[in-house]
Amino acid sequence: MADSSRKIRSVTPSRDLDISLIMEDLVAEVLQGSVRAMARLIAVVENEDPRSFEFLGSIYPHTGRAHVLGITGSPGTGKSTLTDKITSVLRRQEKTVGVVAVDPSSPFTGGALLGDRIRMQRASGDPDVFIRSMATRGNLGGLARTTADVIKIMDGFGKDWVIVETVGVGQDEVEIAKTADTTIVVLAPGLGDAIQSMKAGVMEIADLYVINKADRSGADALVTEVRIRVEQDAQIKKAAWRAPVLKTVAVEDQGTEPLLEAIESHRSFLEESGRLKKVRREKTRQETLSLLKEEISRNVLEKILGNGRFDDLIDDIIAHRKDPYTSVKEIVGTIFPDEE
Ligand SMILES: Nc1nc2c(ncn2[C@@H]2O[C@H](COP(=O)(O)OP(=O)(O)OP(=O)(O)O)[C@@H](O)[C@H]2O)c(=O)[nH]1
Ligand SMILES: [Mg+2]
Known part of the structure; x- marks a missing residue:
């Protein structure tokens, strides 16, 4: 039994894919009117789980x-x-x-x-x-x-x-x-x-x-x-x-x-x-903009914080060898060299 369960696990490509499938199922169930599935998706959103992006995209058209x-x-x-x-x-x-x-x-x-x-x-x-x-x-x-x-x-x-x-x-x-x-x-x-x-x-x-x-x-x-x-x-x-x-x-x-x-x-x-259209357009604009900001900052911060050099920089700043204002500009300059 132990062996077969291990086999089953080994054919599952990844836990993430597993969860994506569950999410997909939940979305389908929500659209069919399952209250239980709705409660589960709400819980994912409440926990600010980044995977909520996946299913919110599928719900959006509805x-x-x-x-x-x-x-x-x-x-x-x-x-x-x-x-x-x-x-x-x-x-x-x-x-x-x-x-x-x-x-x-x-x-x-x-x-x-x-x-x-x-x-x-x-x-x-x-x-x-x-x-x-x-x-x-x-x-x-x-x-x-x-x-x-x-x-x-x-x-x-x-x-x-x-x-x-x-x-x-x-x-x-x-x-x-x-x-x-x-x-x-x-x-x-x-x-x-x-x-x-x-x-x-x-x-x-x-x-x-x-x-x-x-x-x-x-x-x-x-x-x-x-x-x-x-x-x-x-x-x-x-x-x-x-x-x-x-x-x-x-x-x-x-x-x-x-x-x-x-x-x-x-x-x-x-x-x-015509106000409803206007208001909803503005709302959509704000929402999309805030999503964009979030996504950009997440990606950029991952790059910056991922290599460990940020901590070295903090050491320099705290020792007053560098200042935070110029340093931030320099970092952004390395990520977007064209902007300089
Ligand atoms: N006299 C009187 N009491 C009311 C009326 N409406 C609500 N209450 C009472 O006022 C209290 C507060 O009511 P809620 O409906 O909980 O008020 P709320 O604004 O949701 O309160 P929070 O969510 O805690 O901010 C309760 O004891 C209600 O019974 C009313 O029209 N007249
Ligand atoms: Mg209340």
């Missing part, structure tokens, strides 16, 4: 069909509850839904992840709803890419809608939000200065504002304040789209249907105005 909805806002404003309710409305319309919850909280405790799962419980009992929580692992730059790739897998799988929940309104979340076709910014009364939080790039990404927790006092005042800001901003930018400001009480499923109608209106606006 993408571009899902409407990607971003839901962002400060912690605790009700994003997960809203996601759950929006998902229910979509399911009543017989649309299939994928949810990516990007959670910046500690990957060690997983507390918030568990909370999200509980709040999204109703939707998650449904086989046509696929929910994936992702922790940031302190690598937000990579997370925007990973999120974009996970969206592509869900899109390729055939989800009609992919909802991406991100917490916070910093630059990294803005990056993630840019992968969405429609982005909702969720605010809630009594959670600090919501208007203040609208400064950092939020107005740039918000296609729609939701004032959730409208059962609490201060909701109407917040709606008015946000509307004024939107109006001012739209006038300055001469924007063709004015972000509507809607009120919801997500826990009681109030305002969810009008919200979905507003999302649909935005989607129609994108399609009819």
